[in-house]
Amino acid sequence: MIASIYKYGSSVLRKKSAEISEKEDFVLLSENLFETLSNSNGIGLAGPQIGVLKRIFVIDTSLITQKDNSIETIKQVYINPSIVWRSEELIVYSEGCLSIPEIYEEVERPERIRVKYHDLQFSSIEKELEGLEARIFQHEFDHLIGVLFIDRINPLKRIQLASKLKKIVKASKK
Numbered sequence: 002m003i004a005s006i007y008k009y010g011s012s013v014l015r016k017k018s019a020e021i022s023e024k025e026d027f028v029l030l031s032e033n034l035f036e037t038l039s040n041s042n043g044i045g046l047a048g049p050q051i052g053v054l055k056r057i058f059v060i061d062t063s064l065i066t067q068k069d070n071s072i073e074t075i076k077q078v079y080i081n082p083s084i085v086w087r088s089e090e091l092i093v094y095s096e097g098c099l100s101i102p103e104i105y106e107e108v109e110r111p112e113r114i115r116v117k118y119h120d121l122q123f124s125s126i127e128k129e130l131e132g133l134e135a136r137i138f139q140h141e142f143d144h145l146i147g148v149l150f151i152d153r154i155n156p157l158k159r160i161q162l163a164s165k166l167k168k169i170v171k172a173s174k175k
Contacts, residue, residue: 004037004051009101010170013049018056018079018145021061023123027057031121034059043099045137047144050100056081058141062133075134080120082142085127086115094136096150100102104165106154110139 007013021027030053038046038061047058062075090112112133116138120126123161130138140150151159151166 002033002120003040004033006050006155007052008173009166013027013052014100015147015149016054018049018054021057025168027080041099045141047141049144056145060137077122082118083133084114084116088113096140098150108150108153
């Protein structure tokens, strides 16, 4: 089922998400996330973005890999994810968000991270991520703790974006 994506200004985007238990129907939720993501031309989508305050997000980079075959395709569900280590090396990269349409800004994040999460079989996985997957993971993980990428940009830039952000809020209330 394709869900509506909550936009900037929606209070659900600022709330912390709850853990998912093994008994919950996270398979259907992950399918809804993938279907909504595919319909929205994005590369990552978290539960809170569709109004579900659960610790789950999906990544699907096929949209990028169609344009650049040097990038590995990643299609993964992350349930109850955590970041257990961050590299000291930081990298700046432009980010956008389906919940903040048409705004792209430079965000500084650790280049590599070590993460723990559960997959669709609810198996516990720990691995190190780098590059694009680390970037997307950190962006989507932020959604689970009520943080948006614009919270991580230069405060002066955020002030400059104020009028664009107000337009998003106004449009989402229609």
